[in-house]
Amino acid sequence: MRDGVCVRVRSLVKVYAGTVRAVDGVSTEVLDGEIRAFLGPNGAGKTTLMRVLTTQLKPTAGDAWVMGYHVVLEAAKVRGVIGYVPQEFSVWNDLTGYENLLIYAKLYGVPSDERRRVIEEALEFMGLSEAANRLVRTYSGGMIRRLELAAALMVRPKVLFLDEPTIGLDPRARSLVWSRVLEYREEYGTTVVFNTHYMDEAERYAERVTVMNRGRVIAEGSPGELMKLVGEGVVLQIRVNGDAHAALNALSGLEGVVVVSSENPLKVKLADAQQGIARVLGALLARGVGVEEVVVRNPSLEDVFLKLTGMTIEEAEALGYREAAWVRRAIRRGG
Amino acid sequence: MAWARALTFVELELRRLRHDPTEVFMRAVQPILWIGVFGTVMSRVRAIPTGSVDYLTFITPGVLMQSTSFIAMAYGIMLVWERESGILKRVLTLPVSKFTITLGRSLAGAARALTQLFIILLIALPLGAKLDVSPPHLLLAVLVVFTGSMGLTALSILMAVFMKTRERFMGILQAITMPLFFASNAIYPIELMPAPLQAFSRVNPLTYIIQALRDALIYGDYADCLANLAVTAAFSFALAAAASAVLEKIIE
Known part of the structure; x- marks a missing residue:
């Protein structure tokens, strides 16, 4: 049935x-x-x-x-x-x-x-x-x-x-x-x-x-x-001026803040939008990290994929490209 | 029902030809050279013994089959293209059996090839080929060309299944069509060939198709024509069956 x-x-x-x-x-x-x-x-x-x-x-x-x-x-x-x-x-x-x-x-x-x-x-x-x-x-x-x-x-x-x-x-x-x-x-x-x-x-x-x-x-x-796999809250996308490492150091250990992507622009997940944004920006400024742009958005499937695989869909494609090309060639040859 | 669906592929082909008939005329150039130049010159030299008929008349059915067999055998290139696009994937997910698809596409190739029969008759008759084109003879010729081209199209589909890329397909096409043509009775009687070549020409389907055509258009020998047509039909259905058995592999 x-x-x-x-x-x-x-x-x-x-x-x-x-x-x-x-x-x-x-x-x-x-x-x-x-x-x-x-x-x-x-x-x-x-x-x-x-x-x-x-x-x-x-x-x-x-x-x-x-x-x-x-x-x-x-x-x-x-x-x-x-x-x-x-x-x-x-x-x-x-x-x-x-x-x-x-x-x-x-x-x-x-x-x-x-x-x-x-x-x-x-x-x-x-x-x-x-x-x-x-x-x-x-x-x-x-x-x-x-x-x-x-x-x-x-x-x-x-x-x-x-x-x-x-x-x-x-x-x-x-x-x-x-x-x-x-x-x-x-x-x-x-x-x-x-x-x-x-x-x-x-x-x-x-x-x-x-x-x-x-x-x-x-x-x-x-x-x-x-x-929900990425949790409640918002995602903050921050483009920093200069070294992303300094920014990461500044953010490590902050309560309610999870770094999802450590490349510039950084992506961090905040449990609570209102307090979180102030805390993140405060920490960055205190360490002298220049902030060029901040985008606040709701979590998307993009973040889900990032969380589950540790990479963005584009990165996964780049990684998988050689393999995909190989599969296509194999199919083309009729293997 | 299955026949109606198979004939849909013929309709597809005819509709395409109607939108763009240039191919029909481009294909006529080579036969014009064979009959108009090679045929008339060799006729004058009388180097090749062709029995009771003159050389020009003798080679017209041969050149006709060379032209139609090339069109039929090139049909697979279209399948290679359809394979690279999504058309074949889609056609193979329709509620139509593999045999119906293969048969339909073989008939479609034959329909395309058949256009050459009329073009070549229009070239050969004014040049002096003595052909009997009264309705029963012409009808028989149509049947022979159609049946033979269907088998050769099925062979082309079979080649497309295994070749899969245009380059390889064109390579194998060149490698097959010319030997089939020269090792047949198309432009000289097979009795003139060395023994090994004669042996090959006797398993070459073109030989039977061309003989049936000569019987229909030149000698008026119905019995021999039907016997050769029977061999042609057996060859064609065997190839269609073989092609349909492996058709699915084309999209793997």
């Missing part, structure tokens, strides 16, 4: 080329109707996990089910209930938008007497009606994304898998894509699983977030729950 579980992943492992453990023992459950983000740097294993769930890759070990169907043993049934938009372009740019949806509708087996209506509705919903008869190569990045979404949504999938749905889009195009996804989900109750390395997107749009790093799940919960 599914018991309201839409996607179930159990101890999943995927090893590339015999050595690279892209997914290293992931277990999680996505409930029906949930919006779930898999958040992490490039190379964290999010895409590989999604490709296993969408029946493209067979796991090395472990199991996964989508809508109760096993992704390996019942792959054909899984394909019948999912919609999937990969990270890369997935429409033919030498056809028009309408023709792309027509081809996809025929491949999905949409009955001929419904095709026209289904396609026109999808184009309308995505705000592409006017561009429908233009070749896709004349589209903007945001329009292409919305066309790809239209192709996935027009058949009313039970689960929608989106791999980095807004990668490379400007903020306006990003929010337009999200408004369409959210409205669709509101109307049809579709479960939405998406990968992202944008912290703000996971925070804003997901109901639950699975934070991944190096093939493993390092935390999971609603954005609010995850934020």
Whole structure:
């Protein structure tokens, strides 16, 4: 029985080329109707996990089910209930938008007497009606994304898998894509699983977030729950003039102050905003440390990632870059 | 249902050709040289014994298949491109079987290749090739080109699965198409070849396709045409089955 579980992943492992453990023992459950983000740097294993769930890759070990169907043993049934938009372009740019949806509708087996209506509705919903008869190569990045979404949504999938749905889009195009996804989900109750390395997107749009790093799940919960991992209070970002060491010395031992990042700009976590800020600035000035800029903000998933891994998502990406490049080469070679 | 979905890939190909038909005409340049220059010159020299027909007539089906086989075998380059984009990943997550996808794309390659039949007939007939293009013969020729090109497209898909990059694919394409062409009955009767080459040409699918085409367009030998077409069909379906068995590996 599914018991309201839409996607179930159990101890999943995927090893590339015999050595690279892209997914290293992931277990999680996505409930029906949930919006779930898999958040992490490039190379964290999010895409590989999604490709296993969408029946493209067979796991090395472990199991996964989508809508109760096993992704390996019942792959054909899984394909019948999912919609999937990969990270890369997935429409033919030498056809028009309408023709792309027509081809996809025929491949999905949409009955001929419904095709026209289904396609026109999808184009309308995505705000592409006017561009429908233009070749896709004349589209903007945001329009292409919305066309790809239209192709996935027009058949009313039970689960929608989106791999980095807004990668490379400007903020306006990003929010337009999200408004369409959210409205669709509101109307049809579709479960939405998406990968992202944008912290703000996971925070804003997901109901639950699975934070991944190096093939493993390092935390999971609603954005609010995850934020609690860094504790109540605020984060203070301080750009100091000159040596960060002097500043660190000044701050060590201060009550209610935890240094989260020791590089300039320093990030410190304060249990109590009102007293904390005065105490921190007072200590810095007393030691003669020049302060150039102070930013006070609420904790974000960025701080959660920092706390859990000891590095920022950018640093994790830089570290993982060589490995990620190697994995990609291995995949390209077909290893 | 499966056939309807397979034919969708043919529709995809025809729609692309309609938006940009330049390829159809660019591909015609080489056959024009083969028939117009090589064919007419060799016809005059009479160096190659071609039985009861003149040389120009003899090589037209051969050149036709050279042109169509190249288009069919280059089809995989598109899959390599689709693999680098997200299209193949997406197509392979649709509720469509691997065999339907492979069959559909092989038929699509064949449809693309078939355009050359008409172009080459338009070139060869005015130059004096004595071909029978009455409806039953032409229909048979269409069937032969289509079936043969389907198999060669399936071979191309198979190559794309294992080559994965454009560079490697182009390399292997060059390495395969020219030998297939020269070690076939395309531009000379195989009886003229040394024994080992003859042996190879007898397992070369192009030989059977071209023979079936000559039977249809030149000799009017239905029985021999159908026999060669049967061999061609067996080859084509075997390759389509082989390609569909490994298709998934293309996105791994």
